[in-house]
Amino acid sequence: xxxxxxxxxxxxxxxxxxxxxxxxxxxxxxxxxxxxxxxxxxxxxxxxxxxxxxxxxxxxxxxxxxxxxxxxxxxxxxxxxxxxxxxxxxxxxxxxxxxxxxxxxxxxxxxxxxxxxxxxxxxxxxxxxxxxxxxxxxxxxxxxxxxxxxxxxxxxxxxxxxxxxxxxxxxxxxxxxxxxxxxxxxxxxxxxxxxxxxxxxxxxxxxxxxxxxxxxxxxxxxxxxxxxxxxxxxxxxxxxxxxxxxxxxxxxxxxxxxxxxxxxxxxxxxxxx
Numbered sequence: 001x002x003x004x005x006x007x008x009x010x011x012x013x014x015x016x017x018x019x020x021x022x023x024x025x026x027x028x029x030x031x032x033x034x035x036x037x038x039x040x041x042x043x044x045x046x047x048x049x050x051x052x053x054x055x056x057x058x059x060x061x062x063x064x065x066x067x068x069x070x071x072x073x074x075x076x077x078x079x080x081x082x083x084x085x086x087x088x089x090x091x092x093x094x095x096x097x098x099x100x101x102x103x104x105x106x107x108x109x110x111x112x113x114x115x116x117x118x119x120x121x122x123x124x125x126x127x128x129x130x131x132x133x134x135x136x137x138x139x140x141x142x143x144x145x146x147x148x149x150x151x152x153x154x155x156x157x158x159x160x161x162x163x164x165x166x167x168x169x170x171x172x173x174x175x176x177x178x179x180x181x182x183x184x185x186x187x188x189x190x191x192x193x194x195x196x197x198x199x200x201x202x203x204x205x206x207x208x209x210x211x212x213x214x215x216x217x218x219x220x221x222x223x224x225x226x227x228x229x230x231x232x233x234x235x236x237x238x239x240x241x242x243x244x245x246x247x248x249x250x251x252x253x254x255x256x257x258x259x260x261x262x263x264x265x266x267x268x269x270x271x272x273x
Contacts, residue, residue, distance in 0.1 A: 002243040003227065009061065009184050012191045015241065015248060016070060019198055019264075031070060031197075037063040042080040050085065050137060052156035055163060057183045058139070074193040078139050085153060086136045086173035087129060090121055098122040117174050133174045136166055140190065146171050149179055149186065180236075188237040192252050195263045203261035211258055218251065218260045225249070232260065 007015070019031045043059055046052075062080075071077035097118050101109055113119045120132055129135075138150035147168045155163035165186040167179035180186035195201055206214025218232045231238045231251045240249045248263040 004241045004243055005228065005231075005239070007239045007241060009187050009191070011241075012188065012239070013065060013070070016191070016194055016198075031194075033069065035065040036067040037061075038066050038080055039063070046080050046083050050153065050156070052137060052153060053159040054156060055151075055161055055183050057162065061183070061187060070194055071190070073197050075140060075142050075190055077190075078141065084138060086133070086138060086148070086168070086176075087126065089138075089148075089173045090118065090129070091126070093118065094122055118172070133176070136176060140186075148173065185236055188239075189252065192237045192250060195248065195250060195261055198263045200266040201261055201263045202265070203259055205257070205259035207257045211256065214258055214260075218258070221260070222249070232258065 013035070016031050017035070040059070040063055043054060043062055047054060062077075065071070066077055067079070097116075100112070101119060101122055104112060109119065117132065121129055124131070135153040136148075136150045137153050137156055138148040140149040141147065149165055149167040151163055151165060162182045164178050165180045165183065166176040169175045169177050180189065196203070204214060204217065206212075215232055219229050222229050222231055225242075227240050227249055231240055231249065232253065235253050235255075238251045238253070241247075242249070245265075247265045250261050250263070252259045
């Protein structure tokens, strides 16, 4: 069997594009719908608004397929019109929270700030918000708004060509951590979730204390299939495509979690049971 590893974003898109499954977010749209993107001037308008330069890879992706429903399966890409910073979102609520403070004693204000950090922002001019959190240009969001992801604005102001991406961690617009070293790595993690939507997809996963046991199960499957076991070891999204059968094997790995899936195979785990 011929194996192809380390598929690029474009190769993953081509793989998904061959299937006719409907996209969950837009049932009338299918994976096989023609790729559609956004106009360059729409992206440039965002850059001019925030005095930034987006990474070339991000702009290429947005213009090639950013408006395709494949980007709305489980999580969602922001259209150029919807791109905001976390400071923009905080500004929308700041007046309401500031009103609360007017009726509080100093002790109550201290308690409120400890419980919800947005009250600290109410007491500072916007020019000093950077002392509490940095500003991020947000380009993706979770389907229920639990997290938002994007770039550090200062990285884009400097025109860094391949900056890391960050994700909010506390269901707010204040606390962020690095989600990926670059745009392509992040996009692969988003497209990984699209594999779940394929009809003949099976998966197993494990977290924390259960992770090692699941890794061993995955390693047995990979060895039986003649697939490099590094697929289950390296952090991030790791993919192997059997070009003879068109079956795709993929792993998502981080410190505390692993998920392994097999796409386009309705008997994926039968031999292992």
